[in-house]
Amino acid sequence: MDREFFTPEAIDVAPRLLGAVLGLKSPEGTVRLRITEVEAYMGLGSRGRYDPGSHSRDRKTERNASMFLGPGHAYVYLSYGMHFALNLVCSPAGIASGVLIRSGDILEGKELAKERRLAKRTHSTDPTTLRDRDLARGPGNLATALGITRRQHNGLDILTPPFIFTAPAQAPESISSGPRVGVSGVAGGPEFPWRYWISGDNTVSVFKPGRNAPRA
DSSP states (O other): OOGGGGSSOHHHHHHHHTTOEEEEEETTEEEEEEEEEEEEEEOTTOSSSOOTTOTTSSOOOTTTGGGGSOSSBEEEEEETTTEEEEEEEESSTTSOEEEEEEEEEEEEOHHHHHHHHHHHOSSOOOGGGSOGGGTTBSHHHHHHHHTOOHHHHTTOBTTSTTEEEEOOSSOOSOEEEEOOTTOOGGGGSTTOOOEEEETTOTTSOOOOOOTTOOOO
């Protein structure tokens, strides 16, 4: 995986990320996963239609500044005040587009990922009820499993340690696409089919429409 891979805009990079292996090293250990689901977001300076679902759709702010970095950086934000989400920055510096990593299949560090997921829960949970397929299913769970936080990882170069990144050994046999999950209004409808996932993979999250999002 190299810088050139991320130089195109997010809608071009997103489907090519499926099957790639993403990992993160920490003092607690290493967790690696195979990416199974992503979403593209096109912000300020991107070509094509205006994307009202993008954090960087109108201007550069303190929150979204990392989206304007060069290709191959991390944009991490806190979602709903509860969990972090990891985005991979695409496009040349100054153009804001990125890919949200929604779900993955844990390949290494399952026990560490499970410990992190259980520690995040606010109520006592039987560890046996947390299935392997759910460890990194959904962007918040994925960030928790990897140990991603905004303070530690926002703005970092994802092509250097502590990140581990390997291009897909081969393209998935089948890729599906559709509206983005939980995005409100027109940005969550069929006009923006910028969610991509490996067809039939059981780690892919369940689709939930956003508020007032039009249906096909």
